[in-house]
Amino acid sequence: MIEIKHLTKKYGDHTAVDDLTFTVKKGQIYGFLGPNGAGKSTTMNMITGYIGATSGDITINGYDIFEEPELAKKSIGYLPEQPPLYMDMTPYEYLRFAAELKKIPKSARKNMIQEIMERTMILDVKDRLIKNLSKGYKQRVGIAQALLGYPEIIILDEPTVGLDPKQIIEIRDLIREIGKQHTVILSSHILSEVSAICDYVLIISNGKLVASDKPANLTRHLRDTVSMSMTVLGDRNQIQKVLEGQAQVSSFWIRESAQETGAWDVDLKSGDSADLREKLFNAFAESKCPILKMQTEEMSLEDAFLELTEEKTEPEDTAETERASEPEDGAEAERASEAEETPADQTEETGRQEGGN
Amino acid sequence: MLAIYKRELKAYFTSPMGYLFIAFLLFVIGIYFTAVNLVQGYPWFGFIFINVTFVFLILVPILTMRIMAEERRQKTDQLLFTAPVKVVDVVLGKYLALLTVYAIPVLLLCLYPVLMLTLGKDMVSMPMEYVSILGFFLLGAANLAIGLFISSLTESQVLAAVLTFLVLLVCYFSSSLAQFVPSSENAALLFFTALIIVAAVIIYVMTKNVFLAAGAAIVLEAALLAVYAANKELLQGSVAKLFSIFDISSRLDNFVYGILDLTAVVYYLSVAGLFVFLTVQAIQKRRWS
Structure with missing residues (x-):
């Protein structure tokens, strides 16, 4: 459906998109994921023919977007990051204009606009000026515009940015709905969104494709560490001793519980994926430290994303700023291995660091 | 459309x-x-x-x-x-x-x-x-x-x-x-040289290519000098013509x-x-x- 080969875009010396190659197949919702400035919008702008590429090919339904732009563009509906709306028009006028621009036959226009306005739920505002609409409605008018002509491919650039939670849910439902009949590519820097809507995720960082897989698979192969958080009643030193006695616990942090008096919050990580809950329960029970709460935290798509976008980036890049508040993975791993040898000092140190969070 | x-x-x-x-x-x-x-x-x-x-x-x-x-x-x-x-x-x-x-x-x-x-x-x-x-x-x-x-x-x-x-x-x-521009050949020569320099700077700003800009400037200047050497009268009043x-x-x-x-x-x-x-x-x- 869409074939992208060695796509590169350079702005002067800066490479925004670097040798991107991937294929989009029919009938799925694709999520284009990456930190801000990773090149998502640039890539989408190239796929839709808004800007040219420095090198590489984009083929849409067999038509090269740069060679036969008119034919290729016919099978794409595009909602850019900022919806391209004319503020001095009403949604109905705007959609009529966009339909004419997209060369939809006059006879089909009226019914199609009506149908799309129903689907995107903008019928009740169709005669108000776009500049007076709320952001959620503006976004819907933008999506309605992308749907005009029912193109096979719908590309949405950050469709839920700047919306309130209720609107986000509505737009997501709408996208899922659209995904049943169209191939959808949407970009986002919000992971929960992508994991909630998309069938397939492409993670991009610094213009390079770092991973592409189903959301479930992405997290699975990264789930070799298990982290756990618990609240334990008792003496701090005793808790520390119990944890040190567990060989599988690779690192842990203890801090005073904010909710429970006399209790301690414990976060720990284990080196393998084995379930530690039973062992920990017994160990703490033996030393008469009741566990008030225990919870395993699975590696989320968020962690997968951070790991993927970070490993392959250079220090000065944007991914770094995204998690500047957190310690680097490498440093953490080092600390974890040291923890085995000098657990006391290490816990103190990391404990203080984590306490800030 | x-x-x-x-x-x-x-x-x-x-x-x-x-x-x-x-x-x-x-x-x-x-x-x-x-x-x-x-x-x-x-x-x-x-x-x-x-x-x-x-x-x-x-x-x-x-x-x-x-x-x-x-x-x-x-x-x-x-x-x-x-x-x-x-x-x-x-x-x-x-x-x-x-x-x-x-x-x-x-x-x-x-x-x-x-x-x-x-x-x-x-x-x-x-x-x-x-x-x-x-x-x-x-x-x-x-x-x-x-x-x-x-x-x-x-x-x-x-x-x-x-x-x-x-x-x-x-x-x-x-x-x-x-009407205020001097119509002499020498004035025209100076004026067109200045114009060529401006053009070269514009080419450089747009393409960031020093050689292209310098090359274009040299070629144009050479052509200008050739015209000047061959037939001075051609340049006479040419600045005013350009303005018009x-x-x-x-x-x-x-x-x-x-x-x-x-x-x-x-x-x-x-x-x-x-x-x-x-x-x-x-x-x-x-x-x-």
Whole structure:
């Protein structure tokens, strides 16, 4: 459906998109994921023919977007990051204009606009000026515009940015709905969104494709560490001793519980994926430290994303700023291995660091 | 193209811009018409066009400043250029909308000579008046194309308006300026050398290629020196001639005297065509860089 080969875009010396190659197949919702400035919008702008590429090919339904732009563009509906709306028009006028621009036959226009306005739920505002609409409605008018002509491919650039939670849910439902009949590519820097809507995720960082897989698979192969958080009643030193006695616990942090008096919050990580809950329960029970709460935290798509976008980036890049508040993975791993040898000092140190969070 | 034309035309009349343009143009011409033709009874309507060409300095920026710049600022150009439409069609649609807005007051002006018939039937030469109205329309069309091009260079309406005003101002005064330019060969040599340096700097800024800029400068300078060495007289008065190329307004004079000056018609149409073409190129260049 869409074939992208060695796509590169350079702005002067800066490479925004670097040798991107991937294929989009029919009938799925694709999520284009990456930190801000990773090149998502640039890539989408190239796929839709808004800007040219420095090198590489984009083929849409067999038509090269740069060679036969008119034919290729016919099978794409595009909602850019900022919806391209004319503020001095009403949604109905705007959609009529966009339909004419997209060369939809006059006879089909009226019914199609009506149908799309129903689907995107903008019928009740169709005669108000776009500049007076709320952001959620503006976004819907933008999506309605992308749907005009029912193109096979719908590309949405950050469709839920700047919306309130209720609107986000509505737009997501709408996208899922659209995904049943169209191939959808949407970009986002919000992971929960992508994991909630998309069938397939492409993670991009610094213009390079770092991973592409189903959301479930992405997290699975990264789930070799298990982290756990618990609240334990008792003496701090005793808790520390119990944890040190567990060989599988690779690192842990203890801090005073904010909710429970006399209790301690414990976060720990284990080196393998084995379930530690039973062992920990017994160990703490033996030393008469009741566990008030225990919870395993699975590696989320968020962690997968951070790991993927970070490993392959250079220090000065944007991914770094995204998690500047957190310690680097490498440093953490080092600390974890040291923890085995000098657990006391290490816990103190990391404990203080984590306490800030 | 038709969709863009219709939208653009509608936009001019949902905002005050279109009305302002038409009202101001009719107001200025109306003052002259009343004072010269009606009160004094001077039977030559075309004559006042020579005096009102200054209105374009104000009116053209008002009409053209938003036409491309606003699309870029609001990012609505993303809709236009991702739709299955050619860039040329987008630009032509917009230019035709500009021409239509301008044609409305010009069509109204066509009634003025008819009004003057009441002053005396044999006094007014109708063909002469309509030729001058045609000239006035062509002059405006050329000016609007320049405004369209400048609007495509920036995303700030204010900057587009100011730049358009300045460019039209220079064109407006270029005939007067030409009179002050020394006509000697040496002055011409210096002037063209300066021009070549400016051109080289522009090439460098646009391509960031030192060799290309320097190469172009050397080739042009060599050609200039060759002309200078071979035939000095060719350069005589050439600077003034160069200025007269930019002199858009005074080409109207022949029309006003009732001469359907084909070179002027071709000149105006070329200016309009050139700037529409340059607008398309400016948009294409931005998409590919």
